[in-house]
Amino acid sequence: MNILIEVIEAHSDQGKRVVDKIAVLDKFTNSGEAMSSYKELHKKNPEKELYVAHTRKKELEIEERKRLGVRV
Secondary structure (H helix, E strand, O other): OOOEEEEEEEEEOOEEEEEEEEEEEEEOOOOHHHHHHHHHHHHHOOOOOEEEEOOOOOOOOOEEOOOOOOOO
């Protein structure tokens, strides 16, 4: 099962996001539906830290990416 989560509290450590507190926003049996929901929610709220994760994984492993360029 895939879940759409919002990170409530997190910090960075050695290039990774360490998640301290999350909110599960929705669950999906289909990863395509999960990503569509993520894209729609992210478009409306780009300031929120959102992720799609699979429940079979015991830990979230989120690598930070440096963003280059100017967003308009």
